[in-house]
Amino acid sequence: MTYEGTLTKMQTEFANPIQYYLVFENSFLNVNQLLNKNVEISFQGYQCLNCGKKKKIYRQGFCYDCFYSSPAVGDWIMKPELSTAHLGIQDRDLVYEEKVQLQPHIVYLALSSEIKVGVTRKTQMPTRWIDQGATQAISIVEVPNRYLAGITEVALKNHFADKTNWRKMLQNNVEQVDLIAEKLKVQNWIPTEVQEYFYSEKNDLYEMHFPVLEYPKKINSLSLDKTPNFQGKLTGIKGQYLLFDDGTVFNVRSFEGYVVTINV
Numbered sequence: 001m002t003y004e005g006t007l008t009k010m011q012t013e014f015a016n017p018i019q020y021y022l023v024f025e026n027s028f029l030n031v032n033q034l035l036n037k038n039v040e041i042s043f044q045g046y047q048c049l050n051c052g053k054k055k056k057i058y059r060q061g062f063c064y065d066c067f068y069s070s071p072a073v074g075d076w077i078m079k080p081e082l083s084t085a086h087l088g089i090q091d092r093d094l095v096y097e098e099k100v101q102l103q104p105h106i107v108y109l110a111l112s113s114e115i116k117v118g119v120t121r122k123t124q125m126p127t128r129w130i131d132q133g134a135t136q137a138i139s140i141v142e143v144p145n146r147y148l149a150g151i152t153e154v155a156l157k158n159h160f161a162d163k164t165n166w167r168k169m170l171q172n173n174v175e176q177v178d179l180i181a182e183k184l185k186v187q188n189w190i191p192t193e194v195q196e197y198f199y200s201e202k203n204d205l206y207e208m209h210f211p212v213l214e215y216p217k218k219i220n221s222l223s224l225d226k227t228p229n230f231q232g233k234l235t236g237i238k239g240q241y242l243l244f245d246d247g248t249v250f251n252v253r254s255f256e257g258y259v260v261t262i263n264v
């Protein structure tokens with residue numbers, strides 16, 4: 001069976017275990033069903049996720065021109081504290097920025113290797129945690145815009161990491177931490193203007209179970225730029241990574257906008 005299409009991050013379903021889907025224009029594939037099977041991935045070309053042209057991908061699935069012009073990849077995406085739509089100030093496209101920034105956001109603690117702090121739109125949970133390969137996560141505050149989430153994250157970065165150690169995450173090298181206890185420590189560290197949004201009662205701890213038959217002992221990251229054709233037996237899916245029996249890991253998200261064929 002051959003599937004062909006432009007890679008975008010895998011769609012997920014919060015089930016036990018997490019269900020993963022590769023969605024192409026004319027077909028979709030439940031990736032869990034490929035576990036323990038030989039899978040071949042072949043690079044065919046590029047298609048920018050924004051303009052649709054067959055231009056080389058620069059970053060995040062976008063060609064160079066789109067990456068530097070589209071409001072969907074402004075600096076405030078990666079640095080929420082730079083958000084300005086709540087002040088009526090435009091970065092690239094105020095209508096777009098108001099739509100995305102002026103909606104409920106969550107600041108959370110997640111456990112993917114060490115404990116980490118992060119920000120997400122409320123509609124993106126638990127998707128965001130699944131994408132990071134977190135085994136547990138808990139919300140700290142729910143605020144009405146991205147700016148307030150951003151300044152909360154900045155304050156908490158003094159106490160927690162804000163990046164996932166992806167090697168440890170993929171090897172399931174996860175610290176044992178009581179997230180509910182950590183959350184209770186945090187209240188004193190969040191900014192004054194966010195105090196009223198602290199989730200004092202709700203200790204809704206999420207647990208994620210990933211479809212992994214075997215964790216890799218050593219890790220080689222697959223790059224379609226260097227290795228346009230790869231074949232291996234799929235042994236797991238965690239975060240946005242496919243894990244193979246020879247220790248190769250493929251970060252689907254890093255290759256958004258790459259057109260591939262997948263042979264099963």
Ligand SMILES: [Zn+2]
Pocket residue numbers: 048049050051052053055062063064065066067
């Ligand atoms: Zn483009």
